[in-house]
Amino acid sequence: MSPRVQWLTPSPLWNELAAGTDKGPFRSPALLRFATDQFMEDLQALLASAAPQNLRNYIAQPETWQSPAAGLPPLDKSLPAPGGVTVSSQKSKNTVPPPFKFFQPVHSRFYLVCASLVCRMPSLPDHQVKSNQGERTSFVVRRLRPKAGLTGVDLSVFNPLVCDEFAWVTADRPGWAQVAGSGFAEGEENLPLSGFQCGKTSDRRRIFTGLIPASRRQTYVAGREIQLPPKGGPPVPPPEDPRKIDFQRLILDPWVEMVDYFSKLNPLPPLTASDNTAMSMAQGSAFVLIDFAGFLDNNLNAVWNAVNTPALAGSLGVAQRALYNALAATIACLQPVGSRLSLAAAIKTAKSFEQAFEDAVLTTTTPALPVDYSGPVLSDTSDPQLLSLIRRDSSNPLSPRAIQVLVEAALDEVGPSPPATVRVPAKDPENPQGDDWYIVRCAYEQPLCGMNAPPLLSDPSRPFQLASFFDPDAPARSIQVALPVDTSPAALRKYDKNVAFMISDQLSKQMSRVKGLKQLMDGDLADPNGFGLGMICSFSIPIITICAFIVLMIFLILLNIIFWWLPFFRICFPLPTLKAKKS
Structure with missing residues (x-):
C-alpha cells in the first residue's frame, strides 16, 4: 500500500479542526450524533446542501436528557448548537460534565463514525477505493482496558502507554481478544462503511460513514476475554466443555433446588403416595432422573451401559468407575412405603417410564405417577452418602459439589466434547457495571497487494461508553398509548x-x-x-x-x-x- 494514504476527519470539518492547536481531532474519525429516525436522510440532505460544513453541528458530545448537546464547541461561546443548546453551557464551568456515552436507538439516538480517506499530497485529494479489485473500507469497535498492573487509569482519554485495545472477535465463542500490532486481530468483526458525496460539483468530495451499534451494549458487556493463538505459537486452550454446563443446568441445579425446597418445609411431609407434596417431589424427581439417564447415554455411554448391566462395571476407566460407584447411594421411594433404591436403579427405572410420563394427561386435581412406578424422591437426603454427593464444602461455599467433580472427571476421561450444536449459556460478565470505554477505528484493505499492504487503520476516535437501556441520563421517546374513550x-x-x-x-x-x-x-x-x-x-x-x-x-x-x-x-x-x- 502506498504510504501516502491516510484517514482523516471528514472533509467538511477540515477548516475548523485544522485551525486548532490540537491536531488529534483532525487526524481522527468524527463521531456524529443524530436524534431522529430519519438520520440517514438528514445526513444525505446535509451533505448535498450548499453548507456541508454544518456537519460540525452533529458532532457527539456528553449529554443527558435534561441537557441535550451536540456540535463542536464554538469559538464564540454564545453560538448555539442545534436545538438552541450551547455545547459549552453545561450548567456552569464548575459543573462536572456527564460521561461521554452513546445512548441506544430506543432512546432516539443514532451515532455514526465519519472519516475521509485521502492521499497525503497537496490539497489532500480523495483516495479511490477500487471495489472491483477487492478493496474495501470498514470500521472496528474496540474496548479499552488498563495495562496489566495499572489501576485508576482514566480511559476517557486514549493513551496507548496506559491502556490496551481489545477487538470483538466473532468466532465460535464471541468475545474480546487483545490486539497485538497495528492491524486486525484474527477473526475481528468488521462493520461496514458507506461512501457519500458531499459538496457541490466543483469541490465535491467523498466521505465514509458507518452506524455504530450502540444497541449491542449488553452483548459487548457479556463478552468474555479470550486468548488468540500467537502466530506459530501453541494452540489456545479449548473452550469450556458444554457437556459440563449441560450437567449443571439440566440435572444438578434442579436436583439441588428440590433438596433446598424440601428441607425448608416445616413439618417435613411424609414420603408416602397419599401426600400431595411428596407426590409432586416424586414427579419432579422423575424428570431429573430421566434427564440424568439421557445425559449418561449421550456423554458417558460406558457408565450408562454399566447402570443397565452391572457386570460391565469392571471395564470402566478409573474416573468413570468412581462415578458409577457413587451412584450406589440410595434414595427413598413412595411405594412401597419405606422402600429405597440406589441412585443407579432410580435412574434406570425413571428412564423405563419416560414415555408414560410424556403421555400423561391431567385427570385429577392431585399429582399422579404412572402405574407401578415406585416414585424415588431425590429430595430425600437421609443417606449420608447421597448427602455428601450434593453438599458443598462448608468451609468454601463456592466449591463444586462432589457429584459435579465426579461427572467432570469422567467426561475428561472419555475425551474432548464434540462440537457444540447449541449455544453455550452466558457466563457472568467480567465487568457487570458495563462502564467500559470503547473506541472506533476506520480500516482500508487492499487484499490483492498481499503482505505488502496490511490493513490501514485510522487513529482512534474519541473514547466513549455505551449506555444501558435503563440509563437514568438517557432521553426518553414520547410514546402515547390510547385507551378507549367511552368505556360504557x-x-x-x-x-x-x-x-x-x-x-x-x-x-x-x-x-x-x-x-x-x-x-x-x-x-x-x-x-x-x-x-x-x-x-x-x-x-x-x-x-x-x-x-x-x-x-x-x-x-x-x-x-x-x-x-x-x-x-x-x-x-x-x-x-x-x-x-x-x-x-
Whole structure:
C-alpha cells in the first residue's frame, strides 16, 4: 500500500479542526450524533446542501436528557448548537460534565463514525477505493482496558502507554481478544462503511460513514476475554466443555433446588403416595432422573451401559468407575412405603417410564405417577452418602459439589466434547457495571497487494461508553398509548373481538379448576370439568387493554411499600375537551 494514504476527519470539518492547536481531532474519525429516525436522510440532505460544513453541528458530545448537546464547541461561546443548546453551557464551568456515552436507538439516538480517506499530497485529494479489485473500507469497535498492573487509569482519554485495545472477535465463542500490532486481530468483526458525496460539483468530495451499534451494549458487556493463538505459537486452550454446563443446568441445579425446597418445609411431609407434596417431589424427581439417564447415554455411554448391566462395571476407566460407584447411594421411594433404591436403579427405572410420563394427561386435581412406578424422591437426603454427593464444602461455599467433580472427571476421561450444536449459556460478565470505554477505528484493505499492504487503520476516535437501556441520563421517546374513550357497556359491545387464543383440552381443564380469587389463594380448586375439548376464543383488544392498565396500577400500588416509587411514576394533566360523551 502506498504510504501516502491516510484517514482523516471528514472533509467538511477540515477548516475548523485544522485551525486548532490540537491536531488529534483532525487526524481522527468524527463521531456524529443524530436524534431522529430519519438520520440517514438528514445526513444525505446535509451533505448535498450548499453548507456541508454544518456537519460540525452533529458532532457527539456528553449529554443527558435534561441537557441535550451536540456540535463542536464554538469559538464564540454564545453560538448555539442545534436545538438552541450551547455545547459549552453545561450548567456552569464548575459543573462536572456527564460521561461521554452513546445512548441506544430506543432512546432516539443514532451515532455514526465519519472519516475521509485521502492521499497525503497537496490539497489532500480523495483516495479511490477500487471495489472491483477487492478493496474495501470498514470500521472496528474496540474496548479499552488498563495495562496489566495499572489501576485508576482514566480511559476517557486514549493513551496507548496506559491502556490496551481489545477487538470483538466473532468466532465460535464471541468475545474480546487483545490486539497485538497495528492491524486486525484474527477473526475481528468488521462493520461496514458507506461512501457519500458531499459538496457541490466543483469541490465535491467523498466521505465514509458507518452506524455504530450502540444497541449491542449488553452483548459487548457479556463478552468474555479470550486468548488468540500467537502466530506459530501453541494452540489456545479449548473452550469450556458444554457437556459440563449441560450437567449443571439440566440435572444438578434442579436436583439441588428440590433438596433446598424440601428441607425448608416445616413439618417435613411424609414420603408416602397419599401426600400431595411428596407426590409432586416424586414427579419432579422423575424428570431429573430421566434427564440424568439421557445425559449418561449421550456423554458417558460406558457408565450408562454399566447402570443397565452391572457386570460391565469392571471395564470402566478409573474416573468413570468412581462415578458409577457413587451412584450406589440410595434414595427413598413412595411405594412401597419405606422402600429405597440406589441412585443407579432410580435412574434406570425413571428412564423405563419416560414415555408414560410424556403421555400423561391431567385427570385429577392431585399429582399422579404412572402405574407401578415406585416414585424415588431425590429430595430425600437421609443417606449420608447421597448427602455428601450434593453438599458443598462448608468451609468454601463456592466449591463444586462432589457429584459435579465426579461427572467432570469422567467426561475428561472419555475425551474432548464434540462440537457444540447449541449455544453455550452466558457466563457472568467480567465487568457487570458495563462502564467500559470503547473506541472506533476506520480500516482500508487492499487484499490483492498481499503482505505488502496490511490493513490501514485510522487513529482512534474519541473514547466513549455505551449506555444501558435503563440509563437514568438517557432521553426518553414520547410514546402515547390510547385507551378507549367511552368505556360504557354500550360502547364496549361495539368493538370487534379480533384477538384469538388457542386453548388446548388440557389447559381448558386446568382453567376450569379456578373457582374464584379467594379460593385460588387458599388452594381450593375444583375438579376439572367440561368435555375435554380444545377451544378457540376471541377477545376484544380494547377491553384487554383496560384490564392490563388496571392490573398495572394495582401492582404499582402494592409494590410501592417496597420501592416507594409512586411520587416518581406519573405526571397527569387535565384535558377538559377529552369527554366520553358529547354534551
